[in-house]
Amino acid sequence: MQAILDEIVATIGVSNDRGKVADYIPQLACIDPNQLAISVALADGRVFSAGDHQQLFSIQSISKVFTLTIALGKLGDGVWARVGREPSGDPFNSIVQLEHENGKPRNPFINAGAIAIADAIMVGHQPKETLAEILQFVRFIADDESICIDHNVAESELKTGDRNASLAHFMASFGRMNNPVDYVLGTYFHHCSIAMTCQQLAKAGLFLAGDGENPVTGTRVVSARRARRINSLMMMCGHYDGSGEFAYRVGLPGKSGVGGGILAVAPGHASIAVWSPGLDEVGNSKLGTEALEKLVQQTGWSVFA
Numbered sequence: 001m002q003a004i005l006d007e008i009v010a011t012i013g014v015s016n017d018r019g020k021v022a023d024y025i026p027q028l029a030c031i032d033p034n035q036l037a038i039s040v041a042l043a044d045g046r047v048f049s050a051g052d053h054q055q056l057f058s059i060q061s062i063s064k065v066f067t068l069t070i071a072l073g074k075l076g077d078g079v080w081a082r083v084g085r086e087p088s089g090d091p092f093n094s095i096v097q098l099e100h101e102n103g104k105p106r107n108p109f110i111n112a113g114a115i116a117i118a119d120a121i122m123v124g125h126q127p128k129e130t131l132a133e134i135l136q137f138v139r140f141i142a143d144d145e146s147i148c149i150d151h152n153v154a155e156s157e158l159k160t161g162d163r164n165a166s167l168a169h170f171m172a173s174f175g176r177m178n179n180p181v182d183y184v185l186g187t188y189f190h191h192c193s194i195a196m197t198c199q200q201l202a203k204a205g206l207f208l209a210g211d212g213e214n215p216v217t218g219t220r221v222v223s224a225r226r227a228r229r230i231n232s233l234m235m236m237c238g239h240y241d242g243s244g245e246f247a248y249r250v251g252l253p254g255k256s257g258v259g260g261g262i263l264a265v266a267p268g269h270a271s272i273a274v275w276s277p278g279l280d281e282v283g284n285s286k287l288g289t290e291a292l293e294k295l296v297q298q299t300g301w302s303v304f305a
């Protein structure tokens with residue numbers, strides 16, 4: 001495995017065509033695009049990494065997998081009254097479907113859906129309490145107490161978050177927000193601003209590769225059925241309007257973030273985190289996707305194999 005990862009970083013890491021760093025969040029615009037990292041956490045507890053795998057990055061929308069998991073724990077199937085389970089086929093920050101679909105986001109991974117999920121898990125709590133709960137959950141699944149929120153990124157998003165504020169207010173106009181919109185947005189921006197290394201992220205995804213149980217710590221996070229369902233949502237919706245392309249090229253459930261990270265799950269085998277800040281046209285890590293494509297070719301881990 002180490003040789004495979006070293007080879008992936010050596011070949012893909014030299015690419016001149018690295019995509020474009022997200023610049024609508026000023027704090028992300030200044031990240032050096034010449035970075036690439038990959039970590040594979042195997043079901044037997046071994047973790048292999050290559051490239052800049054010790055570097056912290058903004059997990060952004062990958063956090064939506066964790067907030068969905070928390071929401072399912074709190075609301076069970078009640079989650080599906082708040083968001084759907086269908087791919088949107090539209091950009092991650094699109095507002096158009098909300099008008100025709102009664103303010104109900106298509107899925108929990110587009111921005112509107114994740115904002116609705118943030119509202120759902122607040123259940124009357126203050127943003128601080130909700131964020132503490134989210135952070136505690138992420139630290140628990142990653143088995144790492146050092147994971148934190150990057151407050152500079154959160155502030156930066158807050159200042160330039162007009163689109164997300166529009167989505168939230170638009171949903172509120174359909175009576176779909178239980179908490180003050182500003183509180184929900186504050187929660188959403190901060191959970192998107194959790195900073196992790198590839199190694200930490202790969203470990204955090206292990207429960208999804210292990211039928212809901214972290215195979216290393218032996219702790220059950222969700223039921224096997226719930227893990228399968230989260231994986232299926234990642235497969236269908238995790239890369240927005242690039243989900244079909246990702247399934248075609250990589251063939252694993254995955255969730256991307258505009259920080260350039262991707263969490264991918266090879267059920268029964270491994271949890272994989274990749275990071276390279278340059279994004280393709282739809283906002284998914286360009287080299288990260290290429291690295292995963294190569295890894296799956298070498299390991300045969302595609303769920304369609």
Ligand SMILES: NC(=O)CC[C@H](N)C(=O)O
Binds near residue numbers: 059111164257
């Ligand atoms: N695709 C993403 O990672 C988007 C998340 C980002 N926080 C936003 O709201 O725009």
